[in-house]
Amino acid sequence: MAEPGLLTGWGRTAPTHAVSVEPGHLSDLRKLLETADGSGLIARGMGRSYGDAAQCAGGTVVRLAHLSAIGEIDEVHGTVEAEGGATLDALMRCTLRRGWFPPVTPGTRQVTLGGAVAADVHGKNHHRDGSLCRHVTALTLESPGGTFEVGPGKDPDLFWATAGGMGLTGIVSRATLQLIPVESELMVVDTDRFGDLDSVMAAMEEGDDRYRYSVAWVDCTSPGRRAGRSVLTRGDHALLEQLPVRRARALSSGIGDARLKVPRRLPAHPLNGPTIRAFNEAWYRRAPRRRHGELQPLGRFFHPLDGVADWNRLYGPRGFVQYQFAVGPDHADVVRRAVGLLSQRRLPSFLAVLKRFGPGDPGPMSFPMAGWTLALDLPVGPPALPDSLDELDTMVAEAGGRVYLAKDARLRPDLLAVMYPRSPELAAARRRVDPDGLLRSDLSRRLGID
Ligand SMILES: Cc1cc2nc3c(=O)[nH]c(=O)nc-3n(C[C@H](O)[C@H](O)[C@H](O)COP(=O)(O)OP(=O)(O)OC[C@H]3O[C@@H](n4cnc5c(N)ncnc54)[C@H](O)[C@@H]3O)c2cc1C
Known part of the structure; x- marks a missing residue:
């Protein structure tokens, strides 16, 4: 069996041999590496990357989740x-x-x-x-x-x-x-609603620096000028002095657990075009036009999806594809064109998230670069989806941007070097620490990183 992960529709992998490293048994990990053969070996954490980065068809997947002290x-x-x-x-x-x-x-x-x-x-x-x-x-x-x-x-x-x-x-x-x-386990959150993409992007450019955290949910399903209407939430960790007396209690570990569970029996494709459009309409209407200074628990602010166990099953057996790209500050037009393309072709995205990135890290393969990033969850099924994503790839590459490999399951290999021009630096490091090329994944093979 392929390792279960979020990848539920785009690619299927051939059998994988999975081995868990047990608590306190670091030496087992060294043995695995010393005895690895040419069939490939790759680490796996919680399997939350959306594509095939933690899969290794025909080789070994090393589960690390128990090595957790x-x-x-x-x-x-x-x-x-x-x-x-x-x-x-x-x-x-x-x-x-x-x-x-x-x-x-x-x-x-x-x-x-x-x-x-x-x-x-x-x-x-x-x-x-x-x-x-x-x-x-x-x-x-x-x-x-x-x-x-x-x-x-x-x-x-x-x-x-x-x-x-x-x-x-x-x-x-x-x-x-x-x-x-x-100082507390609460966030002070400002929420603002915007009727179109240009106004939310302008607000983010103007005001994001006043907040530690900022993210916009974007509706890519509404047509015409409303395409890209958004709900912007920005916030900071609440200071003790900002809390009402009854909430200014000692810190615990109050981040919450999953409270909802996706029912066992679901319609064949619960999240499809009409249901996603209806959800987006309701989500937008439900958001306040402007609500500032709201206190929210950490979990609700940072990880709303963690509140719903097995949420990925909502996409049904065909699954979905995550697509996230980043472009520089002078290429905000790519974000507009991407939202326009999805809206015109009626490719529904359940969760479209827009953020501004600051300067990237020095790593040659690190995804973030100063500018904009848009992340999309797209149900697999619409015939126009594969070509549309290829078109987006080209648009992003031509703008000097890149897609996020942790979410990728389908990028064309020839675009890797365009999007990550410093990938030879990864190859050089690998030659030094893994001269026989034993560390490999489905992602590295698919994209020719090997
Ligand atoms: C709901 C959701 C929201 C997300 N939001 C964001 C977000 O806001 N920002 C963001 O950046 N990402 C986001 N992600 C992606 C996620 O953070 C990354 O994919 C992350 O790598 C997953 O960690 P994991 O432990 O599940 O790793 P896995 O998915 O198991 O593996 C991911 C990669 O890490 C490697 N790896 C795993 N463990 C080790 C190890 N011990 N040593 C070396 N390599 C290892 C694997 O080989 C693989 O290449 C989101 C994912 C989900 C499901």
Whole structure:
């Protein structure tokens, strides 16, 4: 069986041999690497990447999720060391009660530290804080060529090749993360609604810098001038002095659990064009035109999807494809054209999310670049979808942009070098730590990264 993941429609993979590294058995990991053959081996965390990055057809997938110990917080420096399989969820639960929070969190906290490093994940605060690896001070990397201790100041080439290197330089067994101090487990949130794309983009350009976190939900299903109407939410960690007395209680680990579950029996394709259009209409109408200063729990602000267990099943057996691209600040027109294209071709996106990125990390394969990023969830099925995504790829590549490999399942290999012109730096790092090319994934084979 292929490893179960979010990839539910675009590509299917051939059988994979999966091995779990058990708690305290780091030596098993070294043995696996030392005895690996040419069939390929790749790490897997929580399987939250949408495509085939943590799959290895015919080879071995090493599950790291049990290698999840979290050390004591160094209160002086605000750092914590954890094993590569520790999830951000577990990390937050440990650190929050002591007044610390991860510096970057993606749209789900059900990702491992190793998986987050391998994708150099970004959050709603990229415009202010950059992506995750900027806040990683040290990594232990287990590779076929040995164990490597790396960091931004120690073997930086290997460190930065690993940041966004999609597991192809080795397996992160430990990482040290710089945390940020917080006073409460609530967020102060401003919500604003905009009738079209231009006005929300103008508001983000003008005002994002006043907030640590910012994200816009964009309706790509409404036609004509309304295409791109949006709900913008921006916020900051609430300070104690901003809380009413009854809520100014001690910090716990209050981020919440999944409260809803997708029912077992569903119609064949619950999320299709009409239901998505109806959802988007309701979501837009429900949002306040302007509500500022609302207190929200962390989980609701950062990880609304984590509140619904197995939400990906809503797309039915055909599944969906995630598509996320980034373009520079002078290419905002690509965002407009992408939204226009989806609206005109009636390709419904359930969750379209727009963010502004600050400067990218130094890693050659790190996805974020200063400018704009748009992420789309598109149900598989409409005949126009494959060609439309190819067209978007070309548009993005011509603008000097790139797609996010952690979400990719279908990019044409010839576009990889255009979108990631520094990918030879990853190849050079791999030659050093994995001279026989044992670390491989379906993604690396599909895109010719090998
Ligand atoms: C609902 C949702 C929202 C998301 N929102 C965002 C977002 O806002 N921003 C963002 O950047 N991403 C986002 N993502 C993507 C997600 O953060 C990344 O795909 C992340 O890499 C998943 O981590 P994982 O532990 O599940 O890794 P997996 O999916 O298991 O693996 C991903 C990659 O990491 C490698 N890997 C895993 N563990 C290790 C290890 N220990 N050492 C070395 N390599 C390893 C794998 O080989 C693979 O290449 C989102 C995903 C979901 C499902």
